[in-house]
Amino acid sequence: MATATRLFAERGYDRTSVQEIVEASGVTKGALYHYFGSKDDLLHEIYGRLLRLQQERLDTFAGADEPVERRLREAAADVVVTTIDNLDDAMIFFRSMHQLAPEKQQQVRTERRRYHERFRALVEEGQRDGVFSTATPADLVVDYHFGSVHHLVSWYRPDGPLAPQEVADHLADLLLRALRP
Amino acid sequence: MATATRLFAERGYDRTSVQEIVEASGVTKGALYHYFGSKDDLLHEIYGRLLRLQQERLDTFAGADEPVERRLREAAADVVVTTIDNLDDAMIFFRSMHQLAPEKQQQVRTERRRYHERFRALVEEGQRDGVFSTATPADLVVDYHFGSVHHLVSWYRPDGPLAPQEVADHLADLLLRALRP
Amino acid sequence: MATATRLFAERGYDRTSVQEIVEASGVTKGALYHYFGSKDDLLHEIYGRLLRLQQERLDTFAGADEPVERRLREAAADVVVTTIDNLDDAMIFFRSMHQLAPEKQQQVRTERRRYHERFRALVEEGQRDGVFSTATPADLVVDYHFGSVHHLVSWYRPDGPLAPQEVADHLADLLLRALRP
Amino acid sequence: MATATRLFAERGYDRTSVQEIVEASGVTKGALYHYFGSKDDLLHEIYGRLLRLQQERLDTFAGADEPVERRLREAAADVVVTTIDNLDDAMIFFRSMHQLAPEKQQQVRTERRRYHERFRALVEEGQRDGVFSTATPADLVVDYHFGSVHHLVSWYRPDGPLAPQEVADHLADLLLRALRP
DNA sequence: TATGAATGAGTTTTCATTCAT
DNA sequence: TATGAATGAAAACTCATTCAT
Numbered sequence: 001m002a003t004a005t006r007l008f009a010e011r012g013y014d015r016t017s018v019q020e021i022v023e024a025s026g027v028t029k030g031a032l033y034h035y036f037g038s039k040d041d042l043l044h045e046i047y048g049r050l051l052r053l054q055q056e057r058l059d060t061f062a063g064a065d066e067p068v069e070r071r072l073r074e075a076a077a078d079v080v081v082t083t084i085d086n087l088d089d090a091m092i093f094f095r096s097m098h099q100l101a102p103e104k105q106q107q108v109r110t111e112r113r114r115y116h117e118r119f120r121a122l123v124e125e126g127q128r129d130g131v132f133s134t135a136t137p138a139d140l141v142v143d144y145h146f147g148s149v150h151h152l153v154s155w156y157r158p159d160g161p162l163a164p165q166e167v168a169d170h171l172a173d174l175l176l177r178a179l180r181p
Numbered sequence: 182m183a184t185a186t187r188l189f190a191e192r193g194y195d196r197t198s199v200q201e202i203v204e205a206s207g208v209t210k211g212a213l214y215h216y217f218g219s220k221d222d223l224l225h226e227i228y229g230r231l232l233r234l235q236q237e238r239l240d241t242f243a244g245a246d247e248p249v250e251r252r253l254r255e256a257a258a259d260v261v262v263t264t265i266d267n268l269d270d271a272m273i274f275f276r277s278m279h280q281l282a283p284e285k286q287q288q289v290r291t292e293r294r295r296y297h298e299r300f301r302a303l304v305e306e307g308q309r310d311g312v313f314s315t316a317t318p319a320d321l322v323v324d325y326h327f328g329s330v331h332h333l334v335s336w337y338r339p340d341g342p343l344a345p346q347e348v349a350d351h352l353a354d355l356l357l358r359a360l361r362p
Numbered sequence: 363m364a365t366a367t368r369l370f371a372e373r374g375y376d377r378t379s380v381q382e383i384v385e386a387s388g389v390t391k392g393a394l395y396h397y398f399g400s401k402d403d404l405l406h407e408i409y410g411r412l413l414r415l416q417q418e419r420l421d422t423f424a425g426a427d428e429p430v431e432r433r434l435r436e437a438a439a440d441v442v443v444t445t446i447d448n449l450d451d452a453m454i455f456f457r458s459m460h461q462l463a464p465e466k467q468q469q470v471r472t473e474r475r476r477y478h479e480r481f482r483a484l485v486e487e488g489q490r491d492g493v494f495s496t497a498t499p500a501d502l503v504v505d506y507h508f509g510s511v512h513h514l515v516s517w518y519r520p521d522g523p524l525a526p527q528e529v530a531d532h533l534a535d536l537l538l539r540a541l542r543p
Numbered sequence: 544m545a546t547a548t549r550l551f552a553e554r555g556y557d558r559t560s561v562q563e564i565v566e567a568s569g570v571t572k573g574a575l576y577h578y579f580g581s582k583d584d585l586l587h588e589i590y591g592r593l594l595r596l597q598q599e600r601l602d603t604f605a606g607a608d609e610p611v612e613r614r615l616r617e618a619a620a621d622v623v624v625t626t627i628d629n630l631d632d633a634m635i636f637f638r639s640m641h642q643l644a645p646e647k648q649q650q651v652r653t654e655r656r657r658y659h660e661r662f663r664a665l666v667e668e669g670q671r672d673g674v675f676s677t678a679t680p681a682d683l684v685v686d687y688h689f690g691s692v693h694h695l696v697s698w699y700r701p702d703g704p705l706a707p708q709e710v711a712d713h714l715a716d717l718l719l720r721a722l723r724p
Numbered sequence: 725t726a727t728g729a730a731t732g733a734g735t736t737t738t739c740a741t742t743c744a745t
Numbered sequence: 746t747a748t749g750a751a752t753g754a755a756a757a758c759t760c761a762t763t764c765a766t
Contacts, residue, residue: 012280014195018740029741030748039740095276098193133358136351140343144355147332148325155324162321170317174325177314178359199757211731214758374642376557380761391762392727401761457638461555495720498713502705506717509694510687517686524683532679536687539676540721561736572737573752582736727766735759742752 004042009088013043013096043096044104050089051111054082058118068126072179073172075122076145080168083152091153116142123179132179145175185223190269194224194277224277225285231270232292235263239299249307253360254353256303257326261349264333272334297323304360313360326356366404371450375405375458405458406466412451413473416444420480430488434541435534437484438507442530445514453515478504485541494541507537547585552631556586556639586639587647593632594654597625601661611669615722616715618665619688623711626695634696659685666722675722688718 003025007016018039022029036042061075083090097108120142126132136144148171156167184206188197199220203210217223242256264271278289301323307313317325329352337348365387369378380401384391398404423437445452459470482504488494498506510533518529546568550559561582565572579585604618626633640651663685669675679687691714699710 012195014193015280017738019738028748030743031746033741034747095279098276099196135358136355140348140351141355143332143336144329144352147329149328150332150335151324151328154331167321170321171325174317174322174359177316177361178355180358180361198755200755209731210758211733211760212729215729215731220757374557376555377642379759381759390727392764393725395762396726457641460638461558497720498717502710502713503717505694505698506691506714509692510690512694512697513686513690516693529683532683533687536679536684536721539678539723540717542720542723560734562734571752573739573754574750576737577750577752727764729764731761731763733760736757738756739754740752743748743750745748 001042001045005046005088005092008043008046008092008096013092013099040101040104043092043100044108046089046092047097047100047108050086050093051108051115053086054079055111055115055118057082058115062118062122067131068122068129069131069176072122072126073176075119076175077165077168077172079146079149080152080171081164083149084156084158084164084167087153087156087158090150094150094153116146119145126179130181133181136178141175141179144178145171148174182223182226186227186269186273189224189227189273189277194220194273194280221282221285224273224281225289227270227273228278228281228289231267231274232289232296234267235260236292236296236299238263239296243299243303248312249303249310250312250357253303253307254357256300257356258346258349258353260327260330261333261352262345264330265337265339265345265348268334268337268339271331275331275334297327300326307360311362314362317359322356322360325359326352329355363404363407367408367450367454370405370408370454370458375401375454375461402463402466405454405462406470408451408454409459409462409470412448412455413470413477415448416441417473417477417480419444420477424480424484429493430484430491431493431538434484434488435538437481438537439527439530439534441508441511442514442533443526445511446518446520446526446529449515449518449520452512456512456515478508481507488541492543495543498540503537503541506540507533510536544585544588548589548631548635551586551589551635551639556582556635556642583644583647586635586643587651589632589635590640590643590651593629593636594651594658596629597622598654598658598661600625601658605661605665610674611665611672612674612719615665615669616719618662619718620708620711620715622689622692623695623714624707626692627699627701627707627710630696630699630701633693637693637696659689662688669722673724676724679721684718684722687721688714691717 004016004021007021007024010016018029018032021042022032036045057078058075061078062071064071064074066074097105100108120138123132123138123141127134127138152167162170185197185202188202188205191197199210199213202223203213217226238259239256242259243252245252245255247255278286281289301319304313304319304322308315308319333348337343343351366378366383369383369386372378380391380394383404384394398407419440420437423440424433426433426436428436459467462470482500485494485500485503489496489500514529524532547559547564550564550567553559561572561575564585565575579588600621601618604621605614607614607617609617640648643651663681666675666681666684670677670681695710699705705713
């Protein structure tokens with residue numbers, strides 16, 4: 001899985017052959033197929049790993065006993081840090097999801113939606129409480145933020161000038177500022 | 182090109198075979214290769230089309246004789262509308278750019294950077310003039326906004342509740358609100 | 363024809379496409395096919411050119427009014443010089459003859475045999491006259507010499523240490539020495 | 544390999560498609576590519592087989608404990624017999640070597656040179672010892688002889704009048720006679 | 725006399741997956 | 746639990762030649 005992750009991130013899912021994965025990881029083709037039903041399964045596992053991680057963290061942050069602004073800010077920043085910390089997984093996620101078989105794709109989308117909705121609930125809560133502006137529909141606000149998270153894989157470089165937490169703080173800050181009433 | 186655009190958007194670049202393109206468009210393989218040197222060229226042409234269009238529009242909006250807030254807002258909204266109006270091109274762009282041959286990819290990236298820089302200059306101008314907050318580096322602001330633009334191809338549906346211009350107004354609004362000092 | 367000759371010599375007949383020939387020579391495909399019926403025809407023309415040249419020169423040398431040792435020596439040396447002077451043609455001849463269409467190949471072989479026989483006649487004449495050894499059948503003697511001529515294209519380099527005439531003298535000398543009774 | 548050898552000899556390397564090889568040998572394309580990395584590899588293997596065989600035999604003959612005339616004569620005759628015995632391999636060698644990929648071609652050429660040099664050393668030894676004429680440079684002598692060996696594939700027919708050993712004796716004889724001081 | 729777009733069969737190679745061992 | 750040889754369909758691309766203009 002580690003090898004597959006690296007290769008998928010480097011050259012893309014379709015551009016990585018099973019042959020290359022087994023060669024790079026020193027196992028045989030038979031062994032790989034003994035543990036994974038298909039190349040698709042490998043991809044699916046990678047998704048599952050990231051999805052579970054992020055869902056879990058979001059649940060923690062969103063359910064904390066703190067004011068909603070703070071909970072949203074922390075959740076918004078955390079997803080940035082987590083994404084950067086798992087940049088390969090994230091890159092594969094954002095670039096190769098549509099290469100998954102339809103039924104698995106549907107499943108991932110469903111889990112993704114749950115994640116989106118938990119996040120949206122936070123925004124709506126703040127809007128109801130009057131601490132966030134209602135100028136923009138909550139759905140759009142969430143897509144706005146996640147757009148910037150997905151975009152990280154296109155520009156963030158570990159050796160760049162900004163540490164993950166700095167980027168996270170800036171992006172969360174932008175979100176919160178945009179939501180000021 | 183129209184057929185290729187549609188198919189690339191539908192199933193992805195790697196998943197679309199030249200055979201499928203020629204069958205769907207009613208030309209022969211030989212004819213296609215008479216006009217395009219490679220499958221890659223086809224992709225490159227699609228990129229060129231979108232890049233030229235967006236660069237041109239940005240230049241117009243950014244160079245207008247208006248206050249910087251207004252110029253940024255209009256540019257930010259326009260790229261949203263243009264992206265939605267060319268959703269297939271945009272989807273191909275954001276999903277398949279890394280499948281382009283290295284040298285062509287570099288070329289696209291260079292043009293893309295020019296675009297990014299023109300946009301950033303607007304933000305910096307507003308920051309210098311004191312109309313935009315300097316809390317966030319301009320670069321990050323631009324990536325924040327373009328994140329949401331790229332993300333459009335993942336969620337925007339022409340038959341959804343929001344018209345392109347509405348989405349554009351909302352997203353530009355979020356940007357401008359985030360930049361309030 | 364000049365371009366085709368160069369390209370065929372450089373990369374071989376099968377490896378040279380008609381497209382490359384027309385591009386390198388600045389004519390169009392239509393024009394080429396206006397003057398040559400097929401790619402094969404081009405090759406055949408190149409052969410004809412060399413065959414006619416060599417046959418003509420052999421006839422001159424073999425028919426001269428001189429002792430047979432001298433006529434053979436001069437003919438043997440001349441074919442070496444002529445081959446070196448037309449190294450591209452010769453290379454194509456020796457390497458690509460079997461890529462010619464069967465009927466044309468037969469025709470070339472027939473002309474080649476005539477050439478071989480004229481040369482053999484010289485050897486036989488000398489053997490009858492007692493100036494050449496009869497230890498080796500004349501046919502084999504001719505093949506021995508032409509082997510070394512064909513081989514020139516594999517090792518002779520115009521910028522090497524030996525001038526064409528020097529090589530020719532050495533090879534003719536070897537032949538004549540081998541034929542000493 | 545046997546099928547490929549036959550087909551390459553019959554119609555040339557470029558004229559033989561992988562499809563034809565697998566059909567004629569009753570294996571699948573996938574199986575062929577499981578064992579050979581490319582069509583080129585197949586050719587390279589054929590070369591290697593012949594090169595190893597001839598180098599080994601030359602080493603044996605040249606290193607024998609006999610007078611140099613005898614060692615040269617036997618080596619010269621043996622390469623003829625070996626070439627005739629492996630006429631398909633030899634034909635492919637002499638006709639298709641330049642169709643090999645550049646790096647592999649270089650490798651073959653290097654091994655070929657080693658062979659040439661061992662042979663030349665014999666000639667030089669005889670020249671130093673005064674048993675061979677020094678009229679012709681040893682290099683040229685070697686090329687003279689190998690020309691006739693290469694040429695065998697152009698004229699020798701197993702059903703012709705001369706047995707391999709007879710041809711070998713005649714050609715070795717011609718060489719030795721040419722070298723008489 | 726010349727153009728160059730178009731053809732369609734052909735090329736080599738790759739690939740995910742299977743299965744006897 | 747693991748091997749690795751084998752499959753067969755599909756991939757991108759090439760090519761000599763034709764033909765309407």
